[in-house]
Amino acid sequence: MQEDRIEIVEGDITRQAVDAIVNAANTTLLGGGGVDGAIHRAAGPELLEECRGIGGCPTGQARITKGYRLPAKWVIHTVGPVWRDGNHHEEVLLSSCYQSCFAVAEEHGIRSIAFPSISTGAYGFPMERAARIAVRETRAFLENDKQFEKVLLVCFGRGAWEIHRNAMSENKG
Ligand code: ADP
Numbered sequence: 001m002q003e004d005r006i007e008i009v010e011g012d013i014t015r016q017a018v019d020a021i022v023n024a025a026n027t028t029l030l031g032g033g034g035v036d037g038a039i040h041r042a043a044g045p046e047l048l049e050e051c052r053g054i055g056g057c058p059t060g061q062a063r064i065t066k067g068y069r070l071p072a073k074w075v076i077h078t079v080g081p082v083w084r085d086g087n088h089h090e091e092v093l094l095s096s097c098y099q100s101c102f103a104v105a106e107e108h109g110i111r112s113i114a115f116p117s118i119s120t121g122a123y124g125f126p127m128e129r130a131a132r133i134a135v136r137e138t139r140a141f142l143e144n145d146k147q148f149e150k151v152l153l154v155c156f157g158r159g160a161w162e163i164h165r166n167a168m169s170e171n172k173g
Contacts, residue, residue, distance in 0.1 A: 081093035
């Protein structure tokens, strides 16, 4: 059952013991604030070094690195859209982030993954809408997947957790 493999958790993504955590990065992949800063601090300087060698990532796509000092073996860096007004492909690009992360994860035999709420911090994407996309894309992926054991949607704070719980109870298949 796909629903059993989705978990909404409140916490810090850098502490999650999963095969891969997802980073909400920017197109340079050279570090930033928010979850990106937290991941680089926890992983150590080798992460930035590996990111430098990648040479950036376009919005909506994903790139993988090792996790270094993190409990997670891998970091999948994806670049969410900056929210403008909803008429600049923001929803399609955010969906593409989730799809790209799952594709990269599959290629690497990853069986558990933790996502932050991509684009909902500095990039200003409304969290209710972002949470619906996160849940929809996760369900769509798991529907055709047998390999994954767990997908965590990691919420930073109680308010974020409640928004994601609500998104999970909407449109239940
Ligand atoms: P973006 O630039 O994609 O908006 P941010 O890092 O600014 O990325 O924010 C994305 C989301 O990650 C926000 O909802 C923010 O509250 C959350 N966040 C920040 N730090 C952490 C963390 N350590 N663990 C999990 N989520 C985090």
